[in-house]
Amino acid sequence: MNARRLILIAVPYMWLLALFLVPFLIVLKISLSDTALSIPPYTPTLDLSQGWEGLKAFWAELDFENFIFLTEDDLYWKAYLSSLKIAALSTCITLLVGYPIAYGMARADESWRPTLLMLVILPFWTSFLIRVYAWIGILSGEGYLNQFLMSLGIIGEPLTILNTNTAVYIGIVYTYLPFMILPIYATLEKMDDSLLEAAEDLGCSRISAFWLVTVPLSKSGIIAGCFLVFIPTIGEFVIPSLLGGSQTLMIGKVLWEEFFSNRDWPVASAVAVILLLILVIPIILFQRNEQKQREAEG
Amino acid sequence: MNRFSWFNATSLTLGFAFLYLPMVILVIYSFNESKLVTVWAGFSTRWYGxxxxxxxxxxxxxxxxxxxxxxxxxxxxxxxxxxxxxxxxxxxxxxxxxxxxxxxxxxxxxxxxxxxxxxxxxxxxxxxxxxxxxxxxxxxxxxxxxxxxxxxxxxxxxxxxxxxxxxxxxxxxxxxxxxxxxxxxxxxxxxxxxxxxxxxxxxxxxxxxxxxxxxxxxxxxxxxxxxVSPEINALSTILIGIVTIGVITASLVSKRAVIRRQREEQAAFQT
Structure with a gap:
C-alpha cells in the first residue's frame, strides 16, 4: 500500500470516525449515564481515564435506568407510536397524491418532460423551512384558505386547521412530495408502452391494464418513494413544531424539548438511541430494495 | 400519444398547483402594504426596505x-x-x-x-x-x-x-x-x-x-x-428568487453543454 493511497483513504475515514462514529458512541455512553443537576448535566458512569478499573466499575454499575424511564413514562412510547402512525399515514397520502402526478409526467409529450422534471426538482432546492412556513399563512384562522372558502360561502365559520395533526399531514405531504414523485416517475418513464397495447389487444380494459401491468412494473419506484418519505418523517422536527399543536406528539420534537427545555441529556440520548433502533428496520429494507433494483438493471 | 388523457392533464395541473400555489401566495403577499399579512392593502416594497x-x-x-x-x-x-x-x-x-x-x-x-x-x-x-x-x-x-x-x-x-x-x-x-x-x-x-x-x-x-x-x-x-410576519415573507421571496434563478441558469448551462457536445461529436464523425 503506497503512501498516497493511504492518505486518500485515511483523511475521509478519520473525519467520519471523529465526527460521525465517535459522537454517536458518546450519545450511547451518555444514555447510560445518570442524570445530575450540574454542568454538564449528567454523571458519567464510564470513566476511561481509569483504564480497566473504570471499565469494570462501569460494568458493575451498568443499568438502563434512562431506558426504563422511557418505558415508564407513557409520553415516550406514545410519541414513538404516534410518530410511526403519522409517518405511515402521510406516506400513504403522499403516494396517492404523487402517483397520478408521476404517471401524468411519464405520459406527457417527450419534449415536455425535462421541464416537468425541473418543476418537481425546483422545490427541493428551495428552503424546507420556507416551504413549511408558507402553509402557516394559508391554514391559520384568518388565513387564505379560510378567507377563500368563506367568500365562496362553503363554510360560515373559519376552520381550525393550523396547530392540529391535519396541518402536520398537509405539511409532510407537501414537503416530501418530490421524493415520492421522482422514483416513481423514473420507473414509469422506462416502461415499454407496447406492453399496455398488448394487454389491451388481449382484451384487458384500460383500468385493469393499469392495475395488472403499470402498477406491478412501477413497484420498485413505489417502494423507494415510500421509504424516502417514511424514514425522514419519523424523526421530523420542523413540521410538527411549526404546523402541529400541543396535542401533536412526534419523537423528534420530544427529543428537542428534552434536550433544550428540560436539559435532561441522558434521557434525550436514550430517546435518540431507541429512535435509531426503530429506524434500522426500514433502512435495511430500503437498502435491499435499492440493491434488487440495481441488480435488475444489470 | 393518445394515452395522454384529460385525467393526466388534470392530475398534472392539480399536482403542480399544489406544489407551487403556496409559494406563489407567499411571494404575492410579500408585496403587501399592510402589517396584517392576510389582508391585502395594496402593492408596496416597504417590507424589503x-x-x-x-x-x-x-x-x-x-x-x-x-x-x-x-x-x-x-x-x-x-x-x-x-x-x-x-x-x-x-x-x-x-x-x-x-x-x-x-x-x-x-x-x-x-x-x-x-x-x-x-x-x-x-x-x-x-x-x-x-x-x-x-x-x-x-x-x-x-x-x-x-x-x-x-x-x-x-x-x-x-x-x-x-x-x-x-x-x-x-x-x-x-x-x-x-x-x-x-x-x-x-x-x-x-x-x-x-x-x-x-x-x-x-x-x-x-x-x-x-x-x-x-x-x-x-x-x-x-x-x-x-x-406570520411580512418581513419573513419578503426574506422568503428573496431566497426563492435566488434559488429559482440559480436552478434555471444551471439547467440552461448544462443543456447548452450537451448540445455543444452533440455538435462536436457530429462534426468529428463528418470529418
Missing part, C-alpha cells in the same frame, strides 16, 4: 453564507476523496465500516446528528460558533457529495486514466488532467447540493451554534414561531 434595515437578519445572513461556503467547499474535497476511495481504492481493512459511515448520515434523523455532534463538541471543550457549524455541516454534506460523485465515477471509462498513466503521467497528473475534468459536472453539482443543504439546515445548526453565531434559518424559525 425594512428587511435591509434589520441588522439581526443581515448578520445572520452573513454567518449563514460564510458557513455554507466553507462547509460546502470542504465537503466537496472530502466527499470527492471518499467517492474515489469507494469506487477505486479496492479492498482495504474497514471498508464496510467506511461505506456504512458514508450512507448512514443520509438517513440519520437530523435531531440525532445534531445532538451527537453537540455532545462531542462539549466533550472535547470546543466552544460553539461558526467553526462547529462548519464541522457539522461538512460531515453530513460530504456524504451527499460522495454519493453524487461516486455515481459519476462508476460510469466513467477507466481506460482513459490508464492511457494517461501508460503515456507517462503521474497518478496525480492523471487525476488532475483526465479524471477531474470528466467528473467535474458531478463535483460541481455536489458542491451546489452541499451549499444548499448548509443554507437550509435548521436542526443541526441549532444544536451546534453558539449565541454569537445565529444562522438565518435559526433566526427565521424563532421569528416564525410567533406567527
Amino acid at each position: 425594512e428587511l435591509l434595515q434589520n441588522d439581526a437578519f443581515l448578520d445572520a445572513a452573513w454567518v449563514t453564507l460564510r458557513v455554507a461556503v466553507f462547509s460546502s467547499t470542504l465537503a466537496t474535497v472530502l466527499g470527492t476523496m471518499a467517492a474515489y476511495v469507494l469506487v477505486r481504492a479496492g479492498r482495504f481493512p474497514g471498508r464496510t465500516l467506511f461505506s456504512g459511515m458514508i450512507y448512514a448520515p443520509l438517513v440519520m434523523p437530523e435531531v440525532i446528528t445534531g445532538l451527537s455532534l453537540l455532545l462531542l463538541f462539549i466533550g472535547i471543550g470546543l466552544d460553539r460558533g461558526i467553526l462547529t457549524i462548519v464541522l457539522a455541516h461538512t460531515t453530513f454534506s460530504m456524504c451527499y457529495v460522495s454519493v453524487v460523485v461516486s455515481s459519476r465515477l462508476v460510469s466513467f471509462d477507466r481506460s482513459l486514466e490508464e492511457a494517461a498513466l501508460d503515456l507517462g503521467a503521474t497518478p496525480f497528473d492523471a487525476f488532475r488532467l483526465v479524471t477531474l475534468p470528466i467528473i467535474a459536472p458531478a463535483v460541481i453539482s455536489g458542491w451546489l447540493l452541499a451549499f444548499t443543504l448548509s443554507l437550509d439546515d435548521l436542526v443541526i445548526a441549532s444544536f451546534t451554534s453558539g449565541p454569537s453565531s445565529t444562522t438565518l434559518p435559526i433566526k427565521i424559525f424563532s421569528a416564525v414561531r410567533l406567527g
Whole structure:
C-alpha cells in the first residue's frame, strides 16, 4: 500500500470516525449515564481515564435506568407510536397524491418532460423551512384558505386547521412530495408502452391494464418513494413544531424539548438511541430494495 | 400519444398547483402594504426596505453564507476523496465500516446528528460558533457529495486514466488532467447540493451554534414561531428568487453543454 493511497483513504475515514462514529458512541455512553443537576448535566458512569478499573466499575454499575424511564413514562412510547402512525399515514397520502402526478409526467409529450422534471426538482432546492412556513399563512384562522372558502360561502365559520395533526399531514405531504414523485416517475418513464397495447389487444380494459401491468412494473419506484418519505418523517422536527399543536406528539420534537427545555441529556440520548433502533428496520429494507433494483438493471 | 388523457392533464395541473400555489401566495403577499399579512392593502416594497434595515437578519445572513461556503467547499474535497476511495481504492481493512459511515448520515434523523455532534463538541471543550457549524455541516454534506460523485465515477471509462498513466503521467497528473475534468459536472453539482443543504439546515445548526453565531434559518424559525410576519415573507421571496434563478441558469448551462457536445461529436464523425 503506497503512501498516497493511504492518505486518500485515511483523511475521509478519520473525519467520519471523529465526527460521525465517535459522537454517536458518546450519545450511547451518555444514555447510560445518570442524570445530575450540574454542568454538564449528567454523571458519567464510564470513566476511561481509569483504564480497566473504570471499565469494570462501569460494568458493575451498568443499568438502563434512562431506558426504563422511557418505558415508564407513557409520553415516550406514545410519541414513538404516534410518530410511526403519522409517518405511515402521510406516506400513504403522499403516494396517492404523487402517483397520478408521476404517471401524468411519464405520459406527457417527450419534449415536455425535462421541464416537468425541473418543476418537481425546483422545490427541493428551495428552503424546507420556507416551504413549511408558507402553509402557516394559508391554514391559520384568518388565513387564505379560510378567507377563500368563506367568500365562496362553503363554510360560515373559519376552520381550525393550523396547530392540529391535519396541518402536520398537509405539511409532510407537501414537503416530501418530490421524493415520492421522482422514483416513481423514473420507473414509469422506462416502461415499454407496447406492453399496455398488448394487454389491451388481449382484451384487458384500460383500468385493469393499469392495475395488472403499470402498477406491478412501477413497484420498485413505489417502494423507494415510500421509504424516502417514511424514514425522514419519523424523526421530523420542523413540521410538527411549526404546523402541529400541543396535542401533536412526534419523537423528534420530544427529543428537542428534552434536550433544550428540560436539559435532561441522558434521557434525550436514550430517546435518540431507541429512535435509531426503530429506524434500522426500514433502512435495511430500503437498502435491499435499492440493491434488487440495481441488480435488475444489470 | 393518445394515452395522454384529460385525467393526466388534470392530475398534472392539480399536482403542480399544489406544489407551487403556496409559494406563489407567499411571494404575492410579500408585496403587501399592510402589517396584517392576510389582508391585502395594496402593492408596496416597504417590507424589503425594512428587511435591509434589520441588522439581526443581515448578520445572520452573513454567518449563514460564510458557513455554507466553507462547509460546502470542504465537503466537496472530502466527499470527492471518499467517492474515489469507494469506487477505486479496492479492498482495504474497514471498508464496510467506511461505506456504512458514508450512507448512514443520509438517513440519520437530523435531531440525532445534531445532538451527537453537540455532545462531542462539549466533550472535547470546543466552544460553539461558526467553526462547529462548519464541522457539522461538512460531515453530513460530504456524504451527499460522495454519493453524487461516486455515481459519476462508476460510469466513467477507466481506460482513459490508464492511457494517461501508460503515456507517462503521474497518478496525480492523471487525476488532475483526465479524471477531474470528466467528473467535474458531478463535483460541481455536489458542491451546489452541499451549499444548499448548509443554507437550509435548521436542526443541526441549532444544536451546534453558539449565541454569537445565529444562522438565518435559526433566526427565521424563532421569528416564525410567533406567527406570520411580512418581513419573513419578503426574506422568503428573496431566497426563492435566488434559488429559482440559480436552478434555471444551471439547467440552461448544462443543456447548452450537451448540445455543444452533440455538435462536436457530429462534426468529428463528418470529418
